[in-house]
Amino acid sequence: MALPRAAKTQRRTRIQEEKEERILEAALEVFATNGFRGSTIDQIAEVAGMSKPNLLYYFRTKEAMHRALIERVLDTWLDPLRAFDAEGNPSAEIRSYIRRKLEMSRDFPRESRLFANEVLQGAPHIEDELVGPLKQLVDEKAQVIRAWAKAGKIAKCDPYHLIFAIWATTQHYADFDVQVRAVLGEDLAGEGRFEDAARFLEQLFLNGLKVQSTVP
């Protein structure tokens, strides 16, 4: 009778875990490809293989589903940036950040598109996360980059725009996948694409951030 989330029993039942898992998986699929408004509960229910009212038994509203999904995914999404290590070698850190972000685009394109859809449409559901945890983390890492530049370990540059550039270039392969495939052609797009992109971006960013010696 009672809704699972509000149940008196503190423990989530096995069946609750399983179903919520299946629902969020389906929701990711649907929200990522249609955006929030473009997605219907029926669609999600079908992908999840259950009836609409059943789905609404676990998440009261479409928005609750979306919220739960965002919460669950945001942390993972920011992991690569968190791994950015102030003590490490600057070039190596930047290289591996690019690589990790690119791997995310390859392995979790739906998560990328979920956020892209949301941000693109004005982030009506995640604005708090943007100005809160996200900004804080970026500020912190920007300081690291700025220190590297000041110490002459990389070229002087605006750390925020550097981070934006890495986000943009790596996520592009997930978010604009259709366009990339259209331009490269179906064949080229598949096989070597990941390595090609990684090689190019590493070259671009590492040379681009190399300290410019004023005549050796």
Place this chain on the structure above:
Amino acid sequence: MALPRAAKTQRRTRIQEEKEERILEAALEVFATNGFRGSTIDQIAEVAGMSKPNLLYYFRTKEAMHRALIERVLDTWLDPLRAFDAEGNPSAEIRSYIRRKLEMSRDFPRESRLFANEVLQGAPHIEDELVGPLKQLVDEKAQVIRAWAKAGKIAKCDPYHLIFAIWATTQHYADFDVQVRAVLGEDLAGEGRFEDAARFLEQLFLNGLKVQSTVP
């Protein structure tokens, strides 16, 4: 009685031009912020300041409106890439391409988001344009870049991924504007943002593509 598009009179009346203009302007606003599925004819009608049936008098369906809008905007959108000149100085050409694209993001953010929404959701309405005119233009310019690299005028690099990187970094400021503003803070985001971004991206791409001399 008859629909204007199918009218016997070949000439479009003044009133037709004006109304279609107003409708497409409103459609751009709405489609860009909500995507195709997320937009309603009522919304567009309200922004355009006319009734829904009146709007449907000029464009028979929502899709017809969207199609007309895409057609009208796509050419302009590709202009910067078209301006890319094989005869020019490579560094100067790349620099001014970046600048033009960045100006587009600043001056026509809605157009950018319109395409971003569309591509992000699988480009269901513009796939022909992608594999047709777009691919053709990109192929052509990729050849130019490849020739430059072969002639030693810029570093060896994959021209397609270079173009993707320029698209991604410049359009990022239009498409992910909310996120950029959230991270930079409302103040920093406004004034110097354009110049900061331009300076950073020019540094990144021009140094990144500089021929790496193997000891002078």
Place this chain on the structure above:
DNA sequence: CATAATGTTTACCAACCGGTCAAATTATCA
């Protein structure tokens, strides 16, 4: 095994949405 709690389904509703229609209004021009 009884029984209460949890989980699932069928039927349904009100609001919304894309689109039509016929009637009313306005612009055009002989």
Place this chain on the structure above:
DNA sequence: TGATAATTTGACCGGTTGGTAAACATTATG
């Protein structure tokens, strides 16, 4: 000016959508 064509609107329609109510089924537990 008056006839005719172009434009505009309110009322409406069928399908979709987010969500509810209540009956039914299943599972956990004393």
